[in-house]
Amino acid sequence: MILPTDIDTLDSFRRRSREHIERLQATGRPEVLTVNGKPAVVIQGAAAYQKQMEKVAVYEALAESAKQADAGRVHDAKKAVRKLLDELQPR
Numbered sequence: 656m657i658l659p660t661d662i663d664t665l666d667s668f669r670r671r672s673r674e675h676i677e678r679l680q681a682t683g684r685p686e687v688l689t690v691n692g693k694p695a696v697v698i699q700g701a702a703a704y705q706k707q708m709e710k711v712a713v714y715e716a717l718a719e720s721a722k723q724a725d726a727g728r729v730h731d732a733k734k735a736v737r738k739l740l741d742e743l744q745p746r
Contacts, residue, residue: 662687665695679703 665688668675679686679700688696699707723729 657685657687661685662689662694664688665690668698676700 661684663675663686668686668688675686675698679698680702683700683703683706685697685699685703687694688698
């Protein structure tokens with residue numbers, strides 16, 4: 656969620672980039688930078704970005720699972736776990 660305190664100008668970022676980066680890292684929230692009063696770019700700390708991308712990957716996997724289930728491509732969970740355990744056991 657973007658808060659009003661997370662909006663600043665690109666010029667402000669240029670002048671005080673260290674302060675902005677410290678805030679990004681401390682809060683984990685993105686910041687909207689404006690040019691001529693209009694939103695131009697969104698910046699985000701690297702750790703927060705990585706966390707966001709991991710969530711996106713999970714959501715995409717869930718969407719694919721739902722799509723497969725809707726198409727009838729499902730397996731009994733107990734049988735699938737047993738098969739997996741059998742495959743993982745050393746021979």
